[in-house]
Amino acid sequence: MNFLKNIVHIDAEFITLGQFLKHANLISSGGMAKWFLSEYVVYVDNEKEDRRGRKLYPGAMVEIPGEGTFFIQSTKSDTKEDDHDISESEA
Template sequence: MHEQIKINTEYITLGQFIKLINILESGGMVKAFLADVGVLVNGEMEHRRGRKLYPKDVVEIKDVGSFMVVN
């Protein structure tokens, strides 16, 4: 089961989302993490901080967990 993360806007960028779930402290850390490791968004590898996430999108972060965007 995915942990649900609520947003109050139409979408959220991947960089903002990672900061929202409190696994990395700064935007610089998020940028480096995505460049080096990346995450799965709806089953596809993603390295872009600006990737827009909409409700029902699923983000999987290795060794951290699985998260679903909800509104």
């Protein structure tokens, strides 16, 4: 299987799932988020998610079968919160 791993950089504390879909070029406008989530299976940290307002923090993993696996990373250099470690997904 071909698994694409993509890093999505954000400069805020979090990004919503709807904003992420647009930022990752999976939809062309924020208004398409509800439709996308009704047509595609989306997993956030290995749990199925269909709420476009779901907050994604740095360290979160978004998997969309057929589209790829995406990791949320902060563009800020502040690394105080190590709670969101993605090293387990590197297996």
